[in-house]
Amino acid sequence: MDRRSFLERMAKFGIGLEVLPAVASVAWVRDRVASSGETEAAFYRKLPDNRVACLLCPRLETLKPGETGFCRVRTNRGGVLQTAATGRPCVVNLDPIEKGPLNHVLPGTAVFAMAHAGCNLRCRYCQNWQFAQASPSTTRNLRFDQMESVRLVREKALAGVCFTYTEGVVHLEFNLRFAAAVREAGARAFLCTAGFVNRKPFADFLDQLDAVTFTIKGATDRFYRDVIGAPSVRPVLERCVQARQAGKWVEVATLVVPEMNDSDRDLRRIARWIGRNLGRDTPWHIERFMPKYKMRDRPRTPIATLERAREIGREEGLNFVYLSNLAPHPGNHTYCPQCGKAVIKRLGFRLLANRLKHGCCPYCRARIPGVWG
Amino acid sequence: MLAACRGTEIFIGVVLAAGLFWTALGSLAMSRARLGGRGAWRVGLGLLAAQGPLLVLEVAFARYRSAAWNGVAERSFLQAALVALAATAPAALAGGAGFVCALRAAGSGGFSRVYPADAWGGALGGALFSFMLVEWVAPIAVGPFLAAVLCLWLRPESGKFRRVSAGLVSCEILVGLGLVWSGLDRRLEERRWHALLPGYRLRTVRDSRYGRIAVLEHPRTRQFSLFQDGGLTAVLSPGKPAPAARDTALFVLAQSRVVPRDVLLVGGGLDRSPHEYRRAGASTVDVVETDPQLLALALDLQGDGAPDPAVRYRCVDGRRWVRAAAAAGRRYDVIVVQPPAPLSASANRFYTRDFFSDLREVLRHSGVVVISIMGSANYPGGTAGRLSAVLYHTLMGVFPEVRAVPGDRHIFVAGKQPGTVSVSPGELGRRLAARGVWLDEFDPDFRTNAELYFTALFEGMIPASQTQGFAAYLRRSRAPTNTDFRPIAYSYALLVWNQIATAAPDSRDPGLNSGANAFFRRLSAFRFQYGLLLPLALLAPVPLLWRLRKKRPHSSVLLRYGVAAAAFATGTFGMATEILLLYAFQNTFGYVYGYLGLLTAAFMAGLALGATAGRRRSSGVRSPAAALGAGMVLCLALPVVLRALHALPPAFDGIGVPAFLLLAFAAGAIDGVTFPLLAAVRRRSEVGRAASSSDSGGAGIYAADLLGAALGALATGAVCVPLLGIEAASFLTALTLGAAWLTVPRGASPS
Numbered sequence A: 001m002d003r004r005s006f007l008e009r010m011a012k013f014g015i016g017l018e019v020l021p022a023v024a025s026v027a028w029v030r031d032r033v034a035s036s037g038e039t040e041a042a043f044y045r046k047l048p049d050n051r052v053a054c055l056l057c058p059r060l061e062t063l064k065p066g067e068t069g070f071c072r073v074r075t076n077r078g079g080v081l082q083t084a085a086t087g088r089p090c091v092v093n094l095d096p097i098e099k100g101p102l103n104h105v106l107p108g109t110a111v112f113a114m115a116h117a118g119c120n121l122r123c124r125y126c127q128n129w130q131f132a133q134a135s136p137s138t139t140r141n142l143r144f145d146q147m148e149s150v151r152l153v154r155e156k157a158l159a160g161v162c163f164t165y166t167e168g169v170v171h172l173e174f175n176l177r178f179a180a181a182v183r184e185a186g187a188r189a190f191l192c193t194a195g196f197v198n199r200k201p202f203a204d205f206l207d208q209l210d211a212v213t214f215t216i217k218g219a220t221d222r223f224y225r226d227v228i229g230a231p232s233v234r235p236v237l238e239r240c241v242q243a244r245q246a247g248k249w250v251e252v253a254t255l256v257v258p259e260m261n262d263s264d265r266d267l268r269r270i271a272r273w274i275g276r277n278l279g280r281d282t283p284w285h286i287e288r289f290m291p292k293y294k295m296r297d298r299p300r301t302p303i304a305t306l307e308r309a310r311e312i313g314r315e316e317g318l319n320f321v322y323l324s325n326l327a328p329h330p331g332n333h334t335y336c337p338q339c340g341k342a343v344i345k346r347l348g349f350r351l352l353a354n355r356l357k358h359g360c361c362p363y364c365r366a367r368i369p370g371v372w373g
Numbered sequence B: 001m002l003a004a005c006r007g008t009e010i011f012i013g014v015v016l017a018a019g020l021f022w023t024a025l026g027s028l029a030m031s032r033a034r035l036g037g038r039g040a041w042r043v044g045l046g047l048l049a050a051q052g053p054l055l056v057l058e059v060a061f062a063r064y065r066s067a068a069w070n071g072v073a074e075r076s077f078l079q080a081a082l083v084a085l086a087a088t089a090p091a092a093l094a095g096g097a098g099f100v101c102a103l104r105a106a107g108s109g110g111f112s113r114v115y116p117a118d119a120w121g122g123a124l125g126g127a128l129f130s131f132m133l134v135e136w137v138a139p140i141a142v143g144p145f146l147a148a149v150l151c152l153w154l155r156p157e158s159g160k161f162r163r164v165s166a167g168l169v170s171c172e173i174l175v176g177l178g179l180v181w182s183g184l185d186r187r188l189e190e191r192r193w194h195a196l197l198p199g200y201r202l203r204t205v206r207d208s209r210y211g212r213i214a215v216l217e218h219p220r221t222r223q224f225s226l227f228q229d230g231g232l233t234a235v236l237s238p239g240k241p242a243p244a245a246r247d248t249a250l251f252v253l254a255q256s257r258v259v260p261r262d263v264l265l266v267g268g269g270l271d272r273s274p275h276e277y278r279r280a281g282a283s284t285v286d287v288v289e290t291d292p293q294l295l296a297l298a299l300d301l302q303g304d305g306a307p308d309p310a311v312r313y314r315c316v317d318g319r320r321w322v323r324a325a326a327a328a329g330r331r332y333d334v335i336v337v338q339p340p341a342p343l344s345a346s347a348n349r350f351y352t353r354d355f356f357s358d359l360r361e362v363l364r365h366s367g368v369v370v371i372s373i374m375g376s377a378n379y380p381g382g383t384a385g386r387l388s389a390v391l392y393h394t395l396m397g398v399f400p401e402v403r404a405v406p407g408d409r410h411i412f413v414a415g416k417q418p419g420t421v422s423v424s425p426g427e428l429g430r431r432l433a434a435r436g437v438w439l440d441e442f443d444p445d446f447r448t449n450a451e452l453y454f455t456a457l458f459e460g461m462i463p464a465s466q467t468q469g470f471a472a473y474l475r476r477s478r479a480p481t482n483t484d485f486r487p488i489a490y491s492y493a494l495l496v497w498n499q500i501a502t503a504a505p506d507s508r509d510p511g512l513n514s515g516a517n518a519f520f521r522r523l524s525a526f527r528f529q530y531g532l533l534l535p536l537a538l539l540a541p542v543p544l545l546w547r548l549r550k551k552r553p554h555s556s557v558l559l560r561y562g563v564a565a566a567a568f569a570t571g572t573f574g575m576a577t578e579i580l581l582l583y584a585f586q587n588t589f590g591y592v593y594g595y596l597g598l599l600t601a602a603f604m605a606g607l608a609l610g611a612t613a614g615r616r617r618s619s620g621v622r623s624p625a626a627a628l629g630a631g632m633v634l635c636l637a638l639p640v641v642l643r644a645l646h647a648l649p650p651a652f653d654g655i656g657v658p659a660f661l662l663l664a665f666a667a668g669a670i671d672g673v674t675f676p677l678l679a680a681v682r683r684r685s686e687v688g689r690a691a692s693s694s695d696s697g698g699a700g701i702y703a704a705d706l707l708g709a710a711l712g713a714l715a716t717g718a719v720c721v722p723l724l725g726i727e728a729a730s731f732l733t734a735l736t737l738g739a740a741w742l743t744v745p746r747g748a749s750p751s
Ligand code: SF4
Pocket: A054, A055, A056, A057, A058, A059, A060, A061, A068, A069, A070, A071, A072, A073, A074, A120, A170
């Protein structure tokens, strides 16, 4: 992309932002919705004594009547599992697609980023704890009009919808419906997930997705247990492979927390696993930990550690290793694996220049994998 | 205990309340025991000697659980209160019981002799703490020394006990010295940091008047983290780039429409920030940092080459610097305020209308102020939203234009003139490009199109959609103004902190708004009217007791109740005024840790002298009502005096500090004089009864006083001052005294 087309893109995005008052009116003005709405959840089994077994995520909880699941979203109401994520998100934004992070999908476009409250993990550094660690019944939710939102996505030439900020899989019922509506209108649907979900529900979700960013948060079960609040990393890895096998574009992100998951051994394990199971062309985003939530008195990741992680990724043969939330840094750009030249230049999450020609390197014509148009 | 905890005033209140509660319980329990004079000596000496090891254990325990005090790890308010209760129990129980033993040992009329001695002990302890212990002796070694003083004080008359007592005193001193030499304190600190940040190396621990400083080193990358009182204050990577500091500097300097010359950093200048402001085009940077030890450590760790003469470090409290600068005619183009979160009164002072008004005075015509506060990048609501609304409306009360950028820290920019500040990446990019700013690390490909590059940089910092949503939220929100005398941001910040602390990793509760958080949210709606409940509760039993007395004219129950209520109210008054003075002192001078002991010492000295004076007076028939009346007058006058002291320019510190000490002394004296008077009234009512019941009466008064003090500490520190303000808190204290004044017996009437 030359400067002119880049500026055009920027201008387009700028226009997109100008309609924000429209989004804002969806988002912040017509709010204060009554929070009692619930609909019946999918993926559960009825058990004797009005108990239910939730089959959505690997916690596989059995809930007594009146009990709410670990995710704070799904509740057993008299033997029927109900979900509180019924189309009243607590966050709606227009974000650059790179923020996902998704670096190989329609660079420079914007997405309709949204989230309901609630999550089935308990990351101690949760960036969005004010709503991720809360139930949809306690957050400030927005009145959301599906038709209007789809129209907005289309009219403003957004890349599509992105379920992000919280764990989109626990809001599966609504997200599936909305993703289908957005795709029907010719746009795309993306998911940023920790991948802690069961195979069958995820298969259904994948049917309505175009690209998925997985966060593989650490290499070991111990890290998942101590920091993430999940028993094991196994299901996450399985879902990555499942998405890849389903032919979806997959990117992986890892937040590097100093002295917790930053040993060379752990990072190498993740990089090697990605190379072997998802392919060396899978982008790997190394993210910098910043003090937050329960870990707000832990110093941010030293830059040297992040650069070391990038080195390790490259040593393990990964072609696209990014330092995403550290800018400016050479690790923001996409380099052609064949000739080594920078083909997409970024400043953090912002696109500076896209030099790809029909998805190929303009210097050596090598194909750069991704979803480019 | 406080030396070990070093929390905010709320925790000081909690610890004091817990300690007083146990002391009351200890003295009550001992008052029921049947002990003769010799037995009392023996048990008293044992209990007081036990204070040494018990205090050592308590400090060790507090250190071990110290995360509770400053929110490093997840300890909620209630958990902290429980730890305080557990940690203060042994020594406080022993102390309370020891006090009653001393009463017994002193024989009849002992109460009025022992009580002043107790108060003198408190005064000595406070003064010692202020002048010596803070910087010289590790808090863990304090216990044995204090116990040695206590044992000396309870010097028995008979020779055999004297030898035992002398032996105990020398033991305590030896143990204390041993602890000083042993480096146990450092080892405990190391263990604590090892638990909190495994993998990091504790490089330095230092105590200063402003708190405990710890430097941790990341072993492989030479990254240094500076902690003050357990909170992360600065992260230094000598010789490495500091992208966050650089981006903030660019954003801040772009806010000024003219090329900014003079920059003032209030806090947050320990890292590379000042140099980033210089690189981004500032001519001079004044960095204000309160703690000289912290600053020296940070500069030492940075150690980067020749110092830049245009970066001037000032070791002074930020607020005082601003006032002094205003008086000296100094002006700035940009002021960046980066205090710690308003989790204490001293930090809250940097978020108040009073401070912002001072800042206005030192701003140039086109100047801007930038301040940030904890937030949530994508969600404007919740408790953090309420806190940001308070800050927004407080700023709006002083500046004509305020803009906000949401993030993990929300950034607020306020301009002295409308039309100055901007959150448009394009506009900010244009401003910087027009000034020819460019930095080495930027992509040379875009050197010729700096505007585009800066715009992209600012787009990363200012998420457009979130920023618009946040602006709409702030405009629509309604929030009270945060002032020095009503630190409302303080209680909102504590609410956020408590939410984070209570979110249990494995919990499936409805989340952040359940349980204790729901309680605190409700508490944050605390109104003045609710404060009236305490004086009303004190008056409530009176009609009933009156009727009882009518039926049985010889019963002294009404009199006894009046004495107990007066003791309770006096306790509340004493502790409430002490906490009010601590708050106001922090508001005026900005630091209290080192002076905490001094104010307490002045209060205790007043208490001791008052008690001695009261003892003399109590030989005649005197009504304690006069003393209660004096307390009421002091409470009513306090807000006016405190405001006047607050308004004094820094040049008048020579008056300010002694005035505070004098106020503390006066409060102590009123508290102290009431005591023997009440005891005398009670004694006269019991002429002809068994002597032992007189002791239990004294102990009862003591316990009522302590319970009142515990309530006063908690209610004033945790509820009244943050939510209602200093004026309302003083007034409610005066009303509580007023209720006691109505019930207290006028002169003694032997039955
Ligand atoms: S999705 Fe929610 S309710 Fe279902 S098993 Fe997982 S945490 Fe429990």
